[in-house]
Amino acid sequence: MSSGNGTRRKVRKHQHVSNTVVLDQESQNEIQSLFSKVRTYAKPSDGGWWCIPDPNAALRHSVEEHSKLQDLKVSLNAVKNQLSDKDVPVWHQHTNSTNRAGKVIAAVRSAAGAEICTQAWCKFYEILGTFNLIPVEALQNGELNTVHLCEAPGAFITSLNHYLKTNESTRYCDWSWAANTLNPYHEANGGGTTIADDRLIANTLPWWFFGSDNTGNIMVQKHLLGLQTFVANMRRVDLVTADGSFDCQENPDEQEALVASLHYCEVTAALLLLSPGGSFVLKMFTLYEHSSVCLLYLLNCCFHSVNVFKPATSKAGNSEVYVVCLNYDAKEAVRPLLSKLIRNYGPHMADREALIPNSLIPESFLKQHEEVCLYFHTLQVETISENLHLFQGMSTEHRQRLEYIRDFTAQEYLQRFQVSFLPRSRWISRNTVSPACCNVSAGRPLGQKKQTGSFNERRELQTLSWRERIKRGCHATDIKRHRTEAGGSGCVLEGPLSQCQVDSWYVIDGAALPTVRNSPVCDGGLLNHLNEALMDKDIDWTRTPPCDSCCVVSASSILSEVAGLCVCTQDSEKNQKKKQCLVFGSPLVWGACEDLEDLVLTFSAEPSLPQRGSLLLHDGEPLYQQQLLACVVFSLQTLNSGDALLLPVFSALTRVTAAVVLCLHVCFHSVTFRSPPPSGVLGTVLMCVGFCPEAAAQILPVLTEVHGRMGQLLGGQEDSGENLQSGCDRQVLQFVPMEDLLTRGLTEFLLTMNSEIIQQKLHSLMQS
Numbered sequence: 001m002s003s004g005n006g007t008r009r010k011v012r013k014h015q016h017v018s019n020t021v022v023l024d025q026e027s028q029n030e031i032q033s034l035f036s037k038v039r040t041y042a043k044p045s046d047g048g049w050w051c052i053p054d055p056n057a058a059l060r061h062s063v064e065e066h067s068k069l070q071d072l073k074v075s076l077n078a079v080k081n082q083l084s085d086k087d088v089p090v091w092h093q094h095t096n097s098t099n100r101a102g103k104v105i106a107a108v109r110s111a112a113g114a115e116i117c118t119q120a121w122c123k124f125y126e127i128l129g130t131f132n133l134i135p136v137e138a139l140q141n142g143e144l145n146t147v148h149l150c151e152a153p154g155a156f157i158t159s160l161n162h163y164l165k166t167n168e169s170t171r172y173c174d175w176s177w178a179a180n181t182l183n184p185y186h187e188a189n190g191g192g193t194t195i196a197d198d199r200l201i202a203n204t205l206p207w208w209f210f211g212s213d214n215t216g217n218i219m220v221q222k223h224l225l226g227l228q229t230f231v232a233n234m235r236r237v238d239l240v241t242a243d244g245s246f247d248c249q250e251n252p253d254e255q256e257a258l259v260a261s262l263h264y265c266e267v268t269a270a271l272l273l274l275s276p277g278g279s280f281v282l283k284m285f286t287l288y289e290h291s292s293v294c295l296l297y298l299l300n301c302c303f304h305s306v307n308v309f310k311p312a313t314s315k316a317g318n319s320e321v322y323v324v325c326l327n328y329d330a331k332e333a334v335r336p337l338l339s340k341l342i343r344n345y346g347p348h349m350a351d352r353e354a355l356i357p358n359s360l361i362p363e364s365f366l367k368q369h370e371e372v373c374l375y376f377h378t379l380q381v382e383t384i385s386e387n388l389h390l391f392q393g394m395s396t397e398h399r400q401r402l403e404y405i406r407d408f409t410a411q412e413y414l415q416r417f418q419v420s421f422l423p424r425s426r427w428i429s430r431n432t433v434s435p436a437c438c439n440v441s442a443g444r445p446l447g448q449k450k451q452t453g454s455f456n457e458r459r460e461l462q463t464l465s466w467r468e469r470i471k472r473g474c475h476a477t478d479i480k481r482h483r484t485e486a487g488g489s490g491c492v493l494e495g496p497l498s499q500c501q502v503d504s505w506y507v508i509d510g511a512a513l514p515t516v517r518n519s520p521v522c523d524g525g526l527l528n529h530l531n532e533a534l535m536d537k538d539i540d541w542t543r544t545p546p547c548d549s550c551c552v553v554s555a556s557s558i559l560s561e562v563a564g565l566c567v568c569t570q571d572s573e574k575n576q577k578k579k580q581c582l583v584f585g586s587p588l589v590w591g592a593c594e595d596l597e598d599l600v601l602t603f604s605a606e607p608s609l610p611q612r613g614s615l616l617l618h619d620g621e622p623l624y625q626q627q628l629l630a631c632v633v634f635s636l637q638t639l640n641s642g643d644a645l646l647l648p649v650f651s652a653l654t655r656v657t658a659a660v661v662l663c664l665h666v667c668f669h670s671v672t673f674r675s676p677p678p679s680g681v682l683g684t685v686l687m688c689v690g691f692c693p694e695a696a697a698q699i700l701p702v703l704t705e706v707h708g709r710m711g712q713l714l715g716g717q718e719d720s721g722e723n724l725q726s727g728c729d730r731q732v733l734q735f736v737p738m739e740d741l742l743t744r745g746l747t748e749f750l751l752t753m754n755s756e757i758i759q760q761k762l763h764s765l766m767q768s
Contacts, residue, residue: 023404023405023408027401027404027405027408030100030405031100031405031408031409031412032412034100034101034312034409035126035130035312035412035413035416037309037310037311037312037376037379038130038307038308038309038310039307039308039371039372039375039376040305040306040307040308041296041300041306041307041365041368041369041372042368043300044364049362049364050297050300050301050362050364050365051301052298052301052302052330052333052334052337053337053356053357053360054360055336055337055339055340057356057357057360058337058340058341058355058356059340059344059352059353059354059355060353060357061353061354061357061358062353062354063290063291063353063354064290064354064357064358065289065290066288066290066293066366066370068370069287069288069289069293069369069370069373070288072286072288072373072374072377073256073286073288073289075377075381076286076319076377076380076381077253079381079384079385080252080253080384081253082384082388083384083388086391091391094387094390094391095315095317095387097402098386098387098390098402099315099316099406100312100316100402100405100406100409101122101312101313101406101409101410101413102406103406103407103409103410104122104312104313104409104410104413105117105118105119105121105122105313106410107410107411107413107414108121108122108125108413108414108419111414111419111421112162112419112420112421112422113421113422113423113424114158114159114162114422115158115161115162115200115422115424115427115428115429116153116154116155116158116199116200117155118153118155119313119314119315120155120156120159120243121155121156121158121159121162122159122311122313122413123311123313123314123322124155124156124159124160124241124281125159125162125163125417125419126311126312126313126413126417127281127309127311127322127324128159128160128163128417129163129416129417129418130309130311131279131307131309131324131326132326133239133279133281133324133326134170134173134238134239134279135238135239135277135278135279135327136277137236137238137277138173138238139169139170139173142172142173142174143173143174143175143176143235144164144170144173144174144175144176144238144239145175145176145177145231145234145235145236145237145238145239146160146175146176146177146178146237146238146239146240146241147177147178147179147180147227147231147237147239147240147241147273148177148178148179148180148240148241148243149179149180149181149218149240149241149242149243149244149266149269149270150180150181150182150218150242150243150244150245150262150266151179151180151181151241151243152181152182152184152194152195152197152198152201153195153197153198153199153200153201154179154199154200154201154204154428156241156243157177157179157200157428158200158427158428160175160177161175161422161426161427161428162422165422165426166418166419166420166421166422167418176234177207178207178208178209178227178230178231178234179207179208179209180208180209180210180216180218180223180227181195181201181208181216182194182195182215182216182217183210183214183215183216184196184197184198184201184518184520185198185520185655185734185738186210186214186215186216186510186518186733187513187516187517187518187519187620187653187654187655187733188215188513188514188515188516188517188518189215189216189517189518190517190518192246192247193246193247194518196518196520196524198520198742199429200428200429202738202739202742203428203429204428204429205737205738205739209223209226209227209230211223211226211227212226212510213510213511214508214510214511214733214734215510215511218244218265218266218269219261219262219265219345219346219347220346221342221345221346224265224268224269224272224342224345225342227269227273228272228273231273236275236278237273237274237275237278238274238275238277238278238279239278239279239280239281240269240270240273240274240278240279240280240281241280241281241282242263242266242267242269242270242280242281242282242283243281243283244259244262244263244266244283245259245262245283245285246258246259246262255285255286255319256284256285256286256287256288256289256292256319257289257291257350259285260289260291260292260349260350261346261347261348261349261350261351262347263282263284263291263292263295263350264291264295264341264349264350264355265345265346265347265349266282267282267295267298267299268338268341268342268345270282271302271328271334271338271341272338272342274328274331275328275331276328276329276331277327277328277329278327278328279324279325279326279327279328280299280303280323280324280325280328281322281323281324281325282299282322282323282325283320283321283322283323284320284321284322284323285318285319285320285321286319286373286376286377287308287321287369287372287373287376288373290354290358291350291354291355293361293366293369294354294355294356294361295355296308296323296369297356297361297365297369298334298337298355298356299323299325300365301330301334302325302328302329302330302333302334303325303326303327303328303329303330304326304327304329305325305326305327306323306324306325306326307323307324307325307326308321308322308323308324308372308376309321309322309323309324310322310376310379312409312413313413316379316380316383317380317383317384317387318380319376319380321376341355466529466532466533466535466536467765467766469529469532470529470762470766473525473529474525475523475525475526475529475759478755478759479529479759479762479763479766480763480766481763482547482549482550482763483547483550483551483676483760483763484550484551485551486551486552486553486674486675486676487673487674487675487676487684487752487753487756487760488672488673488674488675488684488752488753488756489672489674491672491673491748491749491752491753492670492671492672493661493665493670493671493672493745493746493749494669494670495665495666495667495668495669495670495671495690495692495695496665496666496667496668496669496692496695497662497665497666497695498666498695499743500662500666500736500740501740502698502699502702504737505702505735505736505737505740506735506737507705507706507709507732507734507735508732508733508734508735509709509713509730509731509732509733510730510731510733511729511730512622512728512729512730512731513617513620513654513731513733515531515616515617515620516531516616516617516618516619516620516653516654517531519653519654519754520655520738520741520742520747521652521653521658521741521747521750521751521754522653522750522751522754522755522758523751523754523755526754526755526758526759526762527653527758529758529762530758530761530762531616533761533762533765534615534616535616539765539768544761544764544765544768545764545768546676546679546764547763547764547767549767550676550760550763552676552678552679553674553676553677553678554678555589555590555591555678556591558646558674558678558685558687559581559590559591559599559601561687562581562599562644562646562687562689563581563597563598563599565644565670565689565690566579566581566598566599566642566643566644566689566690567579567642578598578599578600579598579599579600579642579643579644580599580600580601580602580639580640580643580644581599581600581601581602581643581644581645581646582602582603582604582635582638582639582643582644582645582646583601583602583603583604583646584603584604584605584606584607584631584645584646584647584648585603585606585646585648585680585681586603586606586680587603588680589678589679589680589681590603590646590678599644602638604631604634606631606647606648607624607627607628607630607631607648607650608623608624608627609624609650609682618650618651618653618654619649619650619651619652619653619654619656619657620653620654620656620657622710622713622714622728622731622732623714624650625654625656625657625710625731625732626707626710626711626714628647628649628657628660629656629660629703629706629707629710630707631647632647632660632663632664632703633700633703633704633707635647636667636696636699636700636703637700639691639693639696640691640693641691641692641693642690642691643691644687644688644689644690644691645664645668645686645687645688645689645691646685646686646687646688647664647685647686647688648677648681648682648683648684648685648686649661649683649684649685649686650682650683651683651684651754651757651758652750652753652754653754654733655733655734655736655738655741656732656733656734656735658736658741658746658750659734659735659736659741661686661746661749661750662736662740662741662746663699663703663736664686664688665746666695666696666699667688667691667692667695667696667699668688668689668690668691668692669689669690669692670687670688670689670690671686671687671688671689671749672686672687673685673686673687673753673756674687675753675756675757675760676760683757684753684756684757702735706732706735709732710731710732713728713730713731713732714728715728
């Protein structure tokens with residue numbers, strides 16, 4: 001991806017800073033210190049004492065903790081534990097008000113027009129402005145190549161784009177990038193580790209590496225080697241960033257240990273990919289565990305300069321730091337050790353033996369490392385202690401002084417890092433060929449799960465039953481509410497849809513889904529509630545009766561509605577010709593097979609429901625998906641112009657089933673749904689009216705091909721009564737590009753339908 005030329009706009013003065021206010025020297029010093037929280041390791045002058053360890057000694061010895069560092073860990077956790085009874089939203093509101101850099105993001109948005117302007121954007125821009133991350137060779141050659149690990153939602157990339165295009169020394173640099181992250185569209189990726197915000201990803205999919213199984217998990221060895229191949233077209237790799245982490249809010253005392261293996265994998269990837277002279281930025285937290293000691297020592301052996309940096313825009317009360325490594329000068333020397341790291345690569349690297357035994361880590365390094373840890377420990381403890389003190393109450397004078405400091409800190413950020421305006425036309429997502437552009441995420445929930453209550457209250461919540469957790473959750477009102485009318489009445493996809501470029505569709509297959517834990521077209525909280533309920537062995541969902549107090553739409557009312565929407569035509573002899581309605585389901589459910597006055601009913605077998613052991617797959621079971629697609633193919637081959645279709649669907653959480661709905665949208669004048677459906681139909685009923693044969697003719701060959709691929713992956717077995725999930729290790733994950741699936745109308749339709757289905761299921765379970 002290349003950078004271009006453009007106009008620069010001078011930074012506008014931050015609107016909250018009054019020209020008449022002059023800060024005292026103490027406040028000025030405080031602001032300057034915010035941007036100076038860095039410690040740099042100093043290698044021995046002879047350079048001989050810090051050297052890459054013998055590979056034969058690596059990963060062979062048991063872990064030996066460092067007592068002084070463990071004392072710091074205990075001390076810090078004791079201070080952090082004072083927050084356990086604080087209500088998270090209230091506490092966050094308080095710490096936001098005391099955060100000296102809390103106004104920087106708003107100032108940057110106002111002054112710079114930054115793309116995905118988040119805290120991560122500001123932190124990386126600060127790193128770029130503080131360290132010489134861009135190697136001299138890249139500047140001399142006018143070519144920069146970067147790789148970004150664990151990058152969602154992509155703020156490091158957009159921050160770098162902004163920096164390159166507004167900085168005089170880099171604005172003419174030819175920049176190419178590649179990125180990796182947990183795939184937000186892969187249904188098995190959990191919400192605690194996967195970031196749903198896809199504002200950049202959806203518009204730049206060709207630049208993202210998700211691996212052979214489509215998960216994007218960089219902690220898989222074959223993905224590491226696959227990523228190396230993915231960036232092989234880059235002449236050299238000048239910069240690698242790694243911003244990975246997990247959601248550790250339920251076990252904050254062990255955050256460092258929980259993410260240790262991820263850090264091992266990120267460092268291994270960086271050492272493999274980087275070219276000599278390259279730079280590496282790694283997000284870490286506390287550095288007390290032996291795994292962190294080993295990584296910091298190894299990085300010091302591989303890079304000319306290693307710095308531990310706490311950006312001003314990183315909240316001072318958390319443990320986050322960035323390890324900034326400059327001038328990779330041990331590419332050849334580290335190869336033998338790197339080979340061993342790759343052989344042992346995986347999600348449990350830090351759970352095994354020590355990467356480097358204590359005996360091979362020089363005392364001179366340990367002493368510096370302890371000083372680094374003590375420095376950041378002191379800063380964090382001071383901030384938490386201050387926030388606890390101010391939480392009891394803050395004088396008007398103190399609050400006013402804080403606001404002045406926050407205003408001047410924002411101004412200092414803009415001036416120190418020369419933040420300039422970048423027109424939207426030069427954003428990354430505006431330079432791609434994606435037809436979806438910046439509207440693909442509209443209408444969908446993109447944020448991480450919001451913490452409510454205190455840590456102690458959340459821990460207590462985990463001991464309760466799933467029913468009690470629902471009652472205390474944010475979805476309780478909607479789930480408890482009795483339905484007075486069928487869902488879907490006002491939710492219609494009007495077609496036939498003509499914008500889809502069917503020629504650009506392609507099949508992605510990967511490892512078979514173990515469960516569906518994530519969906520781009522469903523609220524994550526609702527899906528989590530349903531999965532918890534389905535794991536209750538005392539419940540047989542297939543036999544759960546509907547709620548007696550809720551409206552249950554009748555089969556006759558649906559058929560009458562379809563008949564009213566269908567328009568009768570005349571044959572050549574001007575006789576009225578009734579429209580056909582193809583119904584996938586039992587005539588016993590849909591009433592007598594007598595023809596309606598304006599509609600001829602024909603029946604066919606519906607897809608078999610997932611077996612009890614596959615309920616957590618929802619509509620992701622391969623056999624169910626194959627049968628569902630077979631129903632659609634049969635419909636497109638059978639129906640005539642203006643005909644109708646009634647198709648029960650279990651849900652539409654997966655990319656495959658969402659694509660099926662899109663195909664119906666392409667082929668019918670209107671598509672809507674009814675939930676809860678008539679008694680005897682599980683899931684919901686799609687009502688498709690006004691069949692368009694011309695549109696179907698274009699899409700039918702693609703669906704036939706996809707159906708055939710599904711059959712191949714299922715071993716060619718077509719027995720609809722057999723659950724083949726256990727014997728299938730791969731399945732079709734997607735056959736319509738995400739750019740097409742994430743169009744606004746379809747997205748809103750699927751969000752509404754999935755919410756209705758899940759709320760109705762949970763409501764029935766709660767009533768039973």
